[in-house]
Amino acid sequence: MAIKRGVSLYSYQQSQFFKKLDWKAQIREVREGLGTDGIEIINEQLIRHYPFPTEEFLYDWRSYMARYNMQAVTMDVYLDVHQFRDHVMTHREAAEHLKNDIRLAAKMGFQNIRTLVLVPIDVIEAVLPTAEKYNVKIGKEIHAPWPIKPGNFVQPKKGMAAGINFRAVDEIVELRERTGSRYVGLVPDFGIFQHSPSDVAIAYVKRHAKKPEAVDWILENAPAYGHDELIDAVDEKFPDHGIPINNIDRMALHKPCCAPEDLIDIIPYIVSIHGKFYNMTEIPGKPGCYEDKCIDYETPVRYLRQHGFDGYINSEFEGQRDQQDMGEEGLVDEVEQVRRHHEMLKRLLG
Amino acid sequence: MFDQFLIRKDSLENVTENGRVTGFKFAVRIADYRGCFLSLHNGYYLTVDGVEYPNELQKFQINGKEPRTYEELKTCCWEHWDYDDEGFVYVQKEGGLESGVHHIGIQQSILAQYGYMPWDEEWVLHPPVPGSGQGAGKTETVSFFDIALSEGGNE
Numbered sequence: 001m002a003i004k005r006g007v008s009l010y011s012y013q014q015s016q017f018f019k020k021l022d023w024k025a026q027i028r029e030v031r032e033g034l035g036t037d038g039i040e041i042i043n044e045q046l047i048r049h050y051p052f053p054t055e056e057f058l059y060d061w062r063s064y065m066a067r068y069n070m071q072a073v074t075m076d077v078y079l080d081v082h083q084f085r086d087h088v089m090t091h092r093e094a095a096e097h098l099k100n101d102i103r104l105a106a107k108m109g110f111q112n113i114r115t116l117v118l119v120p121i122d123v124i125e126a127v128l129p130t131a132e133k134y135n136v137k138i139g140k141e142i143h144a145p146w147p148i149k150p151g152n153f154v155q156p157k158k159g160m161a162a163g164i165n166f167r168a169v170d171e172i173v174e175l176r177e178r179t180g181s182r183y184v185g186l187v188p189d190f191g192i193f194q195h196s197p198s199d200v201a202i203a204y205v206k207r208h209a210k211k212p213e214a215v216d217w218i219l220e221n222a223p224a225y226g227h228d229e230l231i232d233a234v235d236e237k238f239p240d241h242g243i244p245i246n247n248i249d250r251m252a253l254h255k256p257c258c259a260p261e262d263l264i265d266i267i268p269y270i271v272s273i274h275g276k277f278y279n280m281t282e283i284p285g286k287p288g289c290y291e292d293k294c295i296d297y298e299t300p301v302r303y304l305r306q307h308g309f310d311g312y313i314n315s316e317f318e319g320q321r322d323q324q325d326m327g328e329e330g331l332v333d334e335v336e337q338v339r340r341h342h343e344m345l346k347r348l349l350g
Numbered sequence: 351m352f353d354q355f356l357i358r359k360d361s362l363e364n365v366t367e368n369g370r371v372t373g374f375k376f377a378v379r380i381a382d383y384r385g386c387f388l389s390l391h392n393g394y395y396l397t398v399d400g401v402e403y404p405n406e407l408q409k410f411q412i413n414g415k416e417p418r419t420y421e422e423l424k425t426c427c428w429e430h431w432d433y434d435d436e437g438f439v440y441v442q443k444e445g446g447l448e449s450g451v452h453h454i455g456i457q458q459s460i461l462a463q464y465g466y467m468p469w470d471e472e473w474v475l476h477p478p479v480p481g482s483g484q485g486a487g488k489t490e491t492v493s494f495f496d497i498a499l500s501e502g503g504n505e
Contacts, residue, residue: 013383017352044384045433052428071388080469082461084389085424085477086468118465163467208491244490321351321383321488 003304005345006030006038006073006310008274010045011317011338014324014331016045021335022306024064029078029335031068034342037120039065040074040114040272047108051100053229058107072109073312074139074187074272077101079119082123095126097327098138102127106134113272114187117141118163121171124184131183131301139187141171144194145249148262156227159245173269175223189274189316192258193296198278200332201250204322210242215251219227222252260299272312278319280340290340301348316339352381356456358436362497364446371446374398375411376497377436380423381458381489385433388426393458393494394439395481399453403441405480412437419447447499454495460487 007030015021021029023046030036047053079097080088089097098115099268105113115124115138124138131138138275147153150166165171169186176184197219206212214234222230230252231245243251280290293299301313315338323332361377378394380386393405409417412431417440431437461473461481465489469484478485 010383012361013351017355019434042384044386044430048430048432048434050385078462079465080383080387080390080462080465082473083389084427085389086474088466088474116464119465120466247490301405303488324352325354327354342444 003309004038004347005036005342006040006312006314007338008040008314008316010042011315012200012334014320016336027068027070038073038312039070044077060110061108074112075105075110076114079116082169089118091123094123098127099130102130102134102136102222105136112137112139114139114141116195117143117146117168123176128181128183137183137185137271139185140329142169142188142192144191145257154226158228159249161227177289185269185271187272189276191276191296193300194294195254195256196294197251197253199295200279200319200322205247205251210240211238214238214241214243218251222274223254234344248276257291260303262301263300267307267309270311272314274316275313275315276318276340280337290344351488353489356381356493359497360500365440373440373442375438375440376445378429379436382487385431386460386462388423388429388431389424389447390461392461392477392485393420395457397455407442408438410428410437411440425442437486449499451496451498454497455492457481457486457492458489459485461485462487
């Protein structure tokens with residue numbers, strides 16, 4: 001029983017985009033640069049000719065993972081409901097999509113798939129037999145701003161948050177208890193412990209807002225407003241502010257959507273964890289030690305250790321997109337960021 | 351995402367058909383962290399030197415096939431635009447672009463989603479018009495480029 005370190009190759013998306021690191025170089029970095037073995041992938045980032053990879057690709061993948069003695073932990077899969085364009089994908093079609101991803105994950109040696117939080121629970125139930133047959137667990141992501149424990153959660157009606165099903169975690173736990181299946185669980189994302197906007201996000205949104213003072217106003221006043229009310233207030237006070245709703249949401253973040261102790265009850269259901277982060281900076285007075293100033297890692301990791309979580313925390317670096325608007329010189333070094341994240345994980349995991 | 355890198359800066363060329371210049375083209379990448387089914391690709395909001403070129407005047411070339419309209423791409427439900435790959439946007443314009451630097455405004459429209467959303471049925475009936483704000487995938491705004499026409503490289 002131990003908590004293990006891994007990396008979602010999502011973290012190297014920019015290096016892949018610019019052809020600096022292909023998937024093989026990414027795997028070597030995890031083995032040689034970080035000294036660990038856990039690999040998570042984004043199916044549509046890594047697999048050429050998805051969803052119909054060649055036999056050569058599949059064998060090459062398994063062989064390369066074997067050569068470096070790696071573990072294929074989790075494959076992240078998607079649900080694009082407009083794939084057919086002449087109708088919205090039905091739930092049965094969505095289930096077929098997920099089954100195909102499960103078969104693909106099995107062929108690549110993955111232990112788990114991560115489904116998105118918006119995948120309906122009946123779709124997940126419909127694919128459970130396939131998950132069991134192929135010995136691949138389904139983990140539904142718990143992604144901010146979705147709560148583990150909804151409490152008095154108010155359903156937003158605007159922006160991406162309108163799609164929130166705040167009972168998502170309960171539904172998974174109920175399905176698991178009702179069916180007794182070990183093949184359905186959860187993938188918490190450390191973004192649920194983010195308590196303030198990242199400095200790189202604030203700088204990005206200010207660079208692009210027509211009225212940057214609106215950003216300062218949101219940072220100061222968001223705690224006094226509900227989700228939808230804040231959007232109306234910004235529109236009213238700063239007409240033509242030019243800030244998309246998703247960025248208002250990012251700037252308005254002022255408390256984590258989950259308390260660290262919320263993790264304790266769901267530990268038995270966790271298949272793997274996303275170690276989300278935006279910007280690892282040196283801790284003042286502690287040379288060589290790093291932190292992400294906007295996400296609490298220390299407390300949740302302590303609970304995970306105390307309550308016996310046995311599985312992988314896979315680094316998921318997401319700070320690059322806020323630093324891609326300043327030319328090539330302004331691009332962040334993903335490899336260095338993930339190395340710093342693993343310095344932190346090693347230190348916290350003991 | 352990748353907004354400043356959406357267009358490859360040395361890729362702008364005029365297109366010649368049967369000895370006549372019929373338009374221009376440039377290379378693009380998918381501005382996301384993953385590829386997509388081609389059917390989800392819904393075109394570009396595109397201006398060159400202040401002139402807007404709607405989707406009806408564009409074609410998209412990918413996967414070694416002939417340039418296709420977005421109406422044709424809609425039916426490519428099983429063909430994928432892989433994350434690593436470059437596509438070409440072809441634009442009809444009699445005579446093509448003049449020599450020199452051109453000011454290009456562009457926003458990519460990919461109907462990628464993370465599951466069911468309240469506007470799904472509406473998007474089937476009335477797909478978002480690129481540049482209207484909806485369906486922009488991960489390109490939040492129109493990005494602008496000043497790009498010189500590459501000359502002498504056409505077939």
